[in-house]
Structure formats: C-alpha cells, structure tokens
Amino acid sequence: MANKPLLEVKDAGIRFGGLKAVSGFSMTINQGELIGLIGPNGAGKTTSFNLLTGVYVPTEGEILFDGKRINGLAPYQITRRGISRTFQNIRLFNELTVLDNVKVAYHSLSKHSMLSSILRLPSHFAGEKEIEEKALQFLRIFGLESYKDEIAKNLPYGQQRRLEIARALAAGPRLLLLDEPAAGMNPQETQQLMELIAFIRKEFKLTVLLIEHDMKLVMGICERLYVLDQGQLIAQGTPEEIRNHPRVIEAYLGEEVSKGDA
Amino acid sequence: MKKLNGFWVFLALSVVIYAVGQLLIGTGLLNPYYSNTLIFIVINIILAVSLHLVIGITGQFSIGHAGFLAVGAYISAILTKLDLPFPVALFAGGVVAAFAGLLVGIPSLRLKGDYLAIATLGFGEIIRIVFVNIDYVGGAAGMQVPHLTSWTSAFICLFITLIVIMNFTNSTHGRACISIRENEIAADAMGIDTTYYKVAAFALGAFFAGVGGGLYAHNFYIIQPTNFGFLKSFDILIFVVLGGLGSLSGAVIAAILMTVVSTYLQGYPETRMIIYSVVLIIVMLYRPKGLMGTNEITSYFSKWTGVKGGRLHGK
Numbered sequence: 001m002a003n004k005p006l007l008e009v010k011d012a013g014i015r016f017g018g019l020k021a022v023s024g025f026s027m028t029i030n031q032g033e034l035i036g037l038i039g040p041n042g043a044g045k046t047t048s049f050n051l052l053t054g055v056y057v058p059t060e061g062e063i064l065f066d067g068k069r070i071n072g073l074a075p076y077q078i079t080r081r082g083i084s085r086t087f088q089n090i091r092l093f094n095e096l097t098v099l100d101n102v103k104v105a106y107h108s109l110s111k112h113s114m115l116s117s118i119l120r121l122p123s124h125f126a127g128e129k130e131i132e133e134k135a136l137q138f139l140r141i142f143g144l145e146s147y148k149d150e151i152a153k154n155l156p157y158g159q160q161r162r163l164e165i166a167r168a169l170a171a172g173p174r175l176l177l178l179d180e181p182a183a184g185m186n187p188q189e190t191q192q193l194m195e196l197i198a199f200i201r202k203e204f205k206l207t208v209l210l211i212e213h214d215m216k217l218v219m220g221i222c223e224r225l226y227v228l229d230q231g232q233l234i235a236q237g238t239p240e241e242i243r244n245h246p247r248v249i250e251a252y253l254g255e256e257v258s259k260g261d262a
Numbered sequence: 263m264k265k266l267n268g269f270w271v272f273l274a275l276s277v278v279i280y281a282v283g284q285l286l287i288g289t290g291l292l293n294p295y296y297s298n299t300l301i302f303i304v305i306n307i308i309l310a311v312s313l314h315l316v317i318g319i320t321g322q323f324s325i326g327h328a329g330f331l332a333v334g335a336y337i338s339a340i341l342t343k344l345d346l347p348f349p350v351a352l353f354a355g356g357v358v359a360a361f362a363g364l365l366v367g368i369p370s371l372r373l374k375g376d377y378l379a380i381a382t383l384g385f386g387e388i389i390r391i392v393f394v395n396i397d398y399v400g401g402a403a404g405m406q407v408p409h410l411t412s413w414t415s416a417f418i419c420l421f422i423t424l425i426v427i428m429n430f431t432n433s434t435h436g437r438a439c440i441s442i443r444e445n446e447i448a449a450d451a452m453g454i455d456t457t458y459y460k461v462a463a464f465a466l467g468a469f470f471a472g473v474g475g476g477l478y479a480h481n482f483y484i485i486q487p488t489n490f491g492f493l494k495s496f497d498i499l500i501f502v503v504l505g506g507l508g509s510l511s512g513a514v515i516a517a518i519l520m521t522v523v524s525t526y527l528q529g530y531p532e533t534r535m536i537i538y539s540v541v542l543i544i545v546m547l548y549r550p551k552g553l554m555g556t557n558e559i560t561s562y563f564s565k566w567t568g569v570k571g572g573r574l575h576g577k
Contacts, residue, residue, distance in 0.1 A: 053451060079453035087451075093444035095508070095556060096437075104441040107434045108453030114462065117433035118426050124433060131434055171453050 004067070006031045006207050007083075007175055012051055012061030012071070013231075021047045022231045025061070029175070034201060034208045036222035038215070038242075040251055043228040045211045046088055049177055052209075053085050054078040065175070080108050084173035086164040088180045088211070094153035098144055098163055101152050102135040105170035109134075135170060141200065142166040158189045162196070169200060176200075178210040182217060190214065194221055215252075219243065227251070268560070272424075280417050287413050297413065298481070303521045304416040305477045308423050310501035310517035311510060312470035315427055317499070318508040319436065320463040321443025322371060323379045326386025327471055327498045329366070332490035333359040333389060334472025335479035336399050339407045342480065348410045352419065352476040359472020360465045362389065367464035371457065374446075386495055393487045404486030411481040419477060423470045428510065430466065439463050443508070504545055506552025511559035516552070 005028045013023035022044040029035050039045050050056045052063060054075040063071045070078055084105075093101050112127030139145045142162045147155060155163060161181060168176060181197070182190040194217060201208055212218045218225065219239040227235040227242060229251040235242055242248055287297040313327050338355035342348060370381040399405045430436050438459050441449040450456050479485045501520060505512025523541055527534040545553065 055447070055451075074455075075447075075450040076453050076455050079451060084453070085451055087448065091445045091448035091451075093441050093448065095444055096440060100437055100440075103434065104437050104449065104454065105452040107438050110434050112434070114430070114433075114435045117435055118429045120429055128434065167452065 004031065005029060005064075006066060007052070007209075008064040008067075009052070010062045010064070012048075012058045012063055014047065014051060014056050014059050020231055022051065022228075023060070025051070025228075025231075025233055027226055027233075027236075029207055029209060032201075032205065032207055034197075034221060034223050035210070036218040036225045036239075037209060037211045037228065038213075038218055038225060039228035042230075043251075044231040045228055046179060047231075048228065049085060049179055049211065052078075052177060053083060076108070079171050079173070082172070082174040083177065084168040084171040084175075085177035086161075086168050086179055086181060088183065090160050090164055092152040092160060092164060092167070094151070096152055097148065098150050098152055098155065099132075099135055099139065099148040101163060102138050102167050102170045103131050105167045106131050106134050106172075109172050138166045138170050141169075141203075142196070158185050161185065162193070165196075165200075169204065173206065175207045175209065178208065180211050180213060182212060182214055190217060197221070272428075276417075276421050280414075280421075283413050283417065299521070299525045301411060301413055301416045301477075301481055302525070303518055304413075304420045305411075305474050305481065306498075306501065306517040306521045307514050308420050308470055308474035308477070309498045310505070310513040311423055311427055312467045312474065313498050313502050314505075314510055314513040315430070315439075315463050315470075316467040317502050318506075318510070318513065319431055319443065320439040320460055322460055322464065323375060324382040324464070324467075325379050325492070325495050325499055326366070326382035326384070326389075327467075328490045328492065328494035329386035329389035330359040330363055330468040330471035331475040331478065331494065331498075332393060332487065333362045333468075334475025335485050335490070336393055336405070336475075337472070338476030339405055339479045339485060340399065342408055342410060348415065348480065352415075352473050355476035356469040356472040359475065360469035362472075363465040363468025364461060367461045367468075371460045371464060383492055383495070386490075386492060390487045390490050393490075400486075402487060404484045406484055407479050407482065409480060409483060411477045416477050416481075419473050423473070424510075426466075427470070431510070435459070435462075440508075500542065504542065504552055506549075506554035506556060508556040509552065509554035509558055512552050512554030512557075515554065515559075519553075 007027070007029040009025055009027040012025045014021050025048055037045050037048065047056065051058050054073050054077070058071045062069060065081055065083060070081060093104060110127045110131050112123040116124045136145065136148070139148055142165065144159060144163055144166060147159065152160065152163060165178065165181060182193055185193060197208065198221065200206060222239060224237065225239055225242045226233060227248050234247045234251060235245045283300060286292045287300065292300070309327070309331065316322050316324050334355035337358045338351040341351035341354055366382065366385040370378060370385060373381050393399055394402050438449070438454045441452070441454055442456050442459060446456055501517040502513050504520065505514070505516035524538060527537055530537070
C-alpha cells in the first residue's frame with residue numbers, strides 16, 4: 001500500500017488558445033506524504049491545482065488518483081473520490097454561518113434523500129444530526145467552535161483561512177490540496193497553521209499537497225518539493241536539493257549577472 | 263425540539279388565519295370583490311415563494327416564471343374541462359409544469375446571471391406562444407374555465423407549498439442550494455452536484471408555480487395567453503426582490519403588500535402604474551436589500567430558529 005502512489009500525474013497540461021499555461025506536468029504523490037508545490041508568480045501553480053480538481057480539463061496528459069483516471073470528471077465528482085481543496089483567494093459561503101459552511105461540505109457524505117427532508121421522515125432527522133455532529137467536530141479541531149453561529153464573512157482573515165481548511169476536511173478527502181494556506185497570515189499564525197496541518201495529517205491519515213510562497217515554511221515542513229516556472233516543472237526533490245538547484249535559484253533570483261546585459 | 267415547536271407555531275398560525283378567512287368569506291362579511299382579493303393574495307404568495315426558491319435560495323436569476331404558471335393554468339383547466347376532480351387537476355398542472363421546468367432548466371441553467379435571465383425570459387415567451395397556437399385551448403382568444411378555486415383550496419395549497427419549501431430549505435439539500443448561490447465554484451469543490459441542485463430547485467419552483475397557475479386559472483372565468491406574458495414574470499420577480507432576496511417571509515410579505523397596493527389602485531386606472539412604480543422606488547431607496555434583507559421574520563423571535571434563507575444570526 002505504501003508503495004502505491006495515491007496521485008499520479010503524467011505529462012498533464014492545458015492550453016488556453018495559443019497559450020500553454022502548464023505543460024508536461026508530472027508528479028507522483030505517495031500515501032501519507034506532505035508535498036510542496038512552489039514557483040514564482042504566474043508559474044502555473046494554481047492552474048495545476050485546477051487541473052487536479054477538475055476546474056480545468058487537461059488538454060494533454062493523464063491524471064490518476066488511486067490508480068483511476070480522473071481527468072474529465074467534474075469537480076464535485078473528483079471531490080467525492082477523495083480530493084478536496086482550499087482556494088488561494090478565500091471562497092467561503094459568505095452569508096452562511098461558520099457551522100453551515102462546514103455542514104455543506106459534509107453534504108455529499110450524508111445519505112438522506114431530498115424526499116425524506118421534505119416529508120421530515122426519521123432519516124432526515126438522523127441525517128441532519130449526524131451532519132451537525134461531524135461539523136462541530138471539525139470546528140472543534142480548528143478551534144472555531146465558539147464562532148459557530150457567526151456569519152463566515154465576519155470572521156477575522158486568519159480564521160477564515162482556517163475555516164476553509166476545516167470545510168475542505170469535512171468533505172472527507174484522502175488528498176488535501178492547500179492553495180497558499182498561510183497567505184496574509186502573520187508569522188505566529190503561520191506557525192500555528194503549520195502545526196495544525198501536521199496534526200490533521202496524522203489524525204486523518206491525509207496526504208497533503210500545498211502551494212506556498214513562503215520558502216522558509218515550505219522548506220521546514222515538506223518532505224519533497226516540486227518547482228514550477230512558466231508552466232514547466234523545472235525541479236523536484238528534497239528541500240535540500242531544491243535549495244541548491246541552479247534552475248530554481250535562477251527562477252527565483254533571476255539569471256546570473258554575467259549573462260545579463262543590465 | 264425547537265424546530266418542532268416552530269412547526270406547531272406555524273400550524274397554529276395557519277389554522278387561525280384560515281379560520282378567520284373562512285369566517286369572513288363564509289358569513290358574507292367580506293363582499294365577493296374582497297374575498298377574491300384574499301384568494302388572489304394567497305395565489306401570489308404561492309408564486310412568490312416558488313420563485314424565491316429559484317432566485318432567493320439557489321441564486322439563479324430566472325425571469326420566465328410566468329411560463330410555468332401558464333403550463334399549470336392550462337393543464338389544470340384542460341383536466342377540469344374533462345371532468346377530472348379539481349385537486350387532481352391542480353396536482354397534474356404542477357407535475358407538468360415541473361416537467362417543463364426540467365426541460366427548460368437542463369439546457370439553460372448552464373448559463374449564469376444576465377445570460378440565464380435572458381434565456382429564461384425567452385423560454386417563458388416560447389411557452390406562452392405555444393399556447394397561443396394551440397386551438398384546443400382557444401388560442402389567443404383564451405379558454406373558459408369553471409370557477410373552482412375557493413379560499414379552502416387556495417389556502418391548503420399555500421400551506422403545502424410553504425411546508426415543502428421550508429423543509430427543503432432547512433435541510434442539507436437546501437444548504438446545498440444556498441451554497442451554490444453563495445459561491446458556485448466552492449460548492450462544486452465541496453462535492454455538491456451543482457447542476458443537479460440547480461435543476462431540482464428550478465423544477466420544484468416550477469411545480470408550485472404550476473399549482474399556483476391552476477388556482478389562478480380557476481379563480482377567473484377565462485384564461486388567455488396574454489395573462490402569462492413576461493410582465494407577469496416581472497410581477498412575481500418584484501415580490502421576491504422587494505421582499506429581500508433569500509428571505510421567505512420577505513417574499514410572503516411583499517406578495518401581500520403589492521397585491522393589496524395593486525388591487526387598491528385599480529380604482530385609479532390613470533395613475534395606477536405610476537403609483538405602483540413610486541412605491542417600488544421608495545422601498546428600494548429605503549430598503550435597498552428588500553423589506554427583509556436576508557432575514558426571516560422568525561429571526562426577530564429568538565426562540566424559533568426558522569428557515570435559513572441565508573443570514574439568521576446577524577445583527
């Protein structure tokens with residue numbers, strides 16, 4: 001089991017008209033790993049996430065999750081297979097309460113039918129109770145329980161990010177994709193967040209792929225890294241290897257001065 | 263337990279309102295003109311609430327609702343003409359309207375915002391034109407319909423409509439619809455089959471619009487396709503927007519208010535539309551989010567956690 005890759009991306013890519021946003025993107029993630037995806041602005045990190053989650057359908061290549069092909073599936077189908085995500089620009093259900101936000105994510109795991117809800121059959125009450133309990137459980141883990149009746153948009157920014165992760169977890173993923181989870185957080189909040197990610201990863205036996213700008217943070221917690229630049233994968237390896245990789249240094253710091261012409 | 267309490271309060275309230283209405287009409291305290299208005303209010307509430315499900319809850323801006331009203335009206339009228347019982351005709355009208363909702367919804371709900379509005383407007387007109395061209399239902403001249411709608415039948419339909427839509431809204435399925443309204447991309451990413459729920463809400467809304475249509479048809483002696491033009495769609499839309507998008511009680515209150523205003527203004531045919539418009543403008547100026555915003559009337563009574571059309575625990 002441990003040797004079998006959970007996610008396998010083979011030469012995936014997408015072009016928008018003539019623009020190749022991402023091409024030749026390959027990646028293998030094993031069960032239980034914590035992988036980082038880094039790269040300068042506009043490198044195609046979020047686009048790759050969108051490919052993995054079905055927001056975009058790859059125009060080339062293949063994506064296998066748990067050995068099964070998932071490209072071409074709708075986002076909700078991919079989520080139900082076990083990949084869930086957060087968004088770089090937070091996408092909460094703003095007017096809903098914190099609790100309801102998490103409840104929505106648990107929806108696809110609940111079983112009572114629409115008819116049972118309309119007729120208020122016993123299965124409706126049992127189902128709703130289960131949803132509520134599960135949702136509260138996730139809020140507790142993320143320390144958001146006291147905010148449960150708060151409207152999501154009224155939460156402080158850092159809490160909104162946490163709520164997004166709680167919501168993603170409630171969808172019952174095996175692979176969790178985090179798009180810049182620490183963006184806009186102060187160092188202390190970032191530290192707490194990282195501890196939380198480490199905790200939920202162990203608690204829920206999750207595999208995590210995260211996009212992050214903060215190099216220090218990524219280097220600290222990720223086991224392996226993939227580096228994208230201009231839609232191409234330019235390097236992969238352990239944080240140590242990445243740190244000294246010439247192409248990575250070039251992508252982040254620019255070319256050597258001797259080559260340039262000022 | 264609290265929700266159960268809420269249900270009993272709702273039931274008691276409904277019984278009281280029904281009894282008062284029945285008393286006023288039955289004893290002849292209200293003249294036929296006013297009792298007709300009362301029934302018309304009930305029908306308008308059904309229509310408003312059915313559209314509320316589509317626009318207020320699911321966030322799909324549909325302005326072809328009169329089309330489903332027409333389907334329900336004509337189907338039920340045909341059935342009562344064939345001597346079927348009125349309740350059967352009403353139900354069948356709703357079912358066919360829901361089916362029409364599916365047919366319209368599946369292709370058009372891929373669109374969003376303005377584009378969806380235009381598409382549904384077009385579909386509404388298509389439905390109307392279809393009836394203009396069917397000789398069996400009298401074409402443009404219209405069709406004679408027996409007067410069967412009574413306070414009792416209208417009120418029972420309203421009661422069922424409200425119960426179904428509240429129960430739907432206040433469940434995981436309703437939350438799924440609200441999540442689509444709030445952020446469709448996020449809803450999709452959280453495993454919600456957005457197309458399914460959009461179409462389901464649309465069909466359910468169409469069903470009750472169809473039932474409302476059946477009541478509407480049998481409340482007059484004649485129905486004509488011109489009764490179901492896009493202006494009728496806008497009338498229903500006004501109830502929903504004026505009441506506050508996402509607020510069920512808002513839609514109900516606005517439907518009552520605007521029906522009363524419009525009925526009262528029938529005595530002043532020259533200035534009627536001007537005053538009606540002024541009322542709309544004033545409400546929108548002073549209550550830009552509608553009469554109720556996204557609040558429910560129940561949120562003013564802390565004990566009863568009512569239907570969640572959106573914000574409940576706000577300020």
